[in-house]
Amino acid sequence: MMANGKTPKPKTCPICSTEYIPRSSLQKVCHNYKCAIAFNKQRHAEIAAREQRKREREQSADLRQRREALKTISDWNKEAQAAVNKFIFWRDYGKPCISCERQLNYGVRGGAVDASHYRSRGAAPWLRFNVFNNNSSCVVCNRDLSGNPIPYRINLIKKYGLEIVERIEHDNKTRKFDIDYLKRVKSIFKRRARHYEKLRKRYSEAA
Ligand SMILES: [Zn+2]
Ligand SMILES: [Zn+2]
Incomplete structure (x- = not known):
C-alpha cells in the first residue's frame, strides 16, 4: 500500500524492461541501482542536448540578424x-x-x-x-x-x-x-x- 492508500500498479523499467512495483509514484526505474544510474545519465544527456540545440538556434538567429544588417537597398x-x-x-x-x-x-x-x-x-x-x-x-x-x-x-x-x-x-x-x-x-x-x-x-x- 502507498501513502495515499492505493495499491501501486506495476511499472516497466525504461532501462531493463522488467516489471517492478514502485515504492512511490516518483520512482522512475526498477530497484536495481544500475538502472537508476543509467537513467540519470540518459536524463543528463537529454538536457545537455536540449541546451546545445538552444545555443545553436540563438547563434543562427544572431548570424541572420548580422547578415540582414549588412544588406544594401539593392x-x-x-x-x-x-x-x-x-x-x-x-x-x-x-x-x-x-x-x-x-x-x-x-x-x-x-x-x-x-x-x-x-x-x-x-x-x-x-x-x-x-x-x-x-x-x-x-x-x-x-x-x-x-x-x-x-x-x-x-x-x-x-x-x-x-x-x-x-x-x-x-x-x-x-x-x-x-x-x-x-x-x-x-x-x-x-x-x-x-x-x-x-x-x-x-x-x-x-x-
Ligand atoms: Zn531496471
Ligand atoms: Zn510568349
Whole structure:
C-alpha cells in the first residue's frame, strides 16, 4: 500500500524492461541501482542536448540578424522582386504565355517561365511589384521580344479589363521604396506565394 492508500500498479523499467512495483509514484526505474544510474545519465544527456540545440538556434538567429544588417537597398530590392516573381509563377500556374499564348512548361521554376513586366522595370520601376503589371510569359517574348507588348496588351485587357490596363499605362507617379517597404513586400509575397503554391499542388493532386 502507498501513502495515499492505493495499491501501486506495476511499472516497466525504461532501462531493463522488467516489471517492478514502485515504492512511490516518483520512482522512475526498477530497484536495481544500475538502472537508476543509467537513467540519470540518459536524463543528463537529454538536457545537455536540449541546451546545445538552444545555443545553436540563438547563434543562427544572431548570424541572420548580422547578415540582414549588412544588406544594401539593392539586395532588398532583389529579394523583394524574387518574392513577387515567385508569387506570379504560382498565381499564373498552368496559364499560357501572357503575350504569345503558347503553353508554358511550369515543371521547373526559374526555367521556361518568366515573370514579364508589361511596363518594364527600367521604364516604370515604381510598378515593378504591381501584380497586374507582372504576368507569366515565355522566355522568348520576355527576353527576346522585350515583353512582346502588342499581344501582351490585348491579353492583359482580357485578363483584367481595360480599366486596370489603362490605369497601369497612365501611372507615372514615381515612387521610391525604402528598405522597410522592401522588407514588407518580400515577407507579404513570400507568404502569398506559399499559399498559392499549396493551392495549386492540392488541385493538381486532386485532378
Ligand atoms: Zn531496471
Ligand atoms: Zn510568349
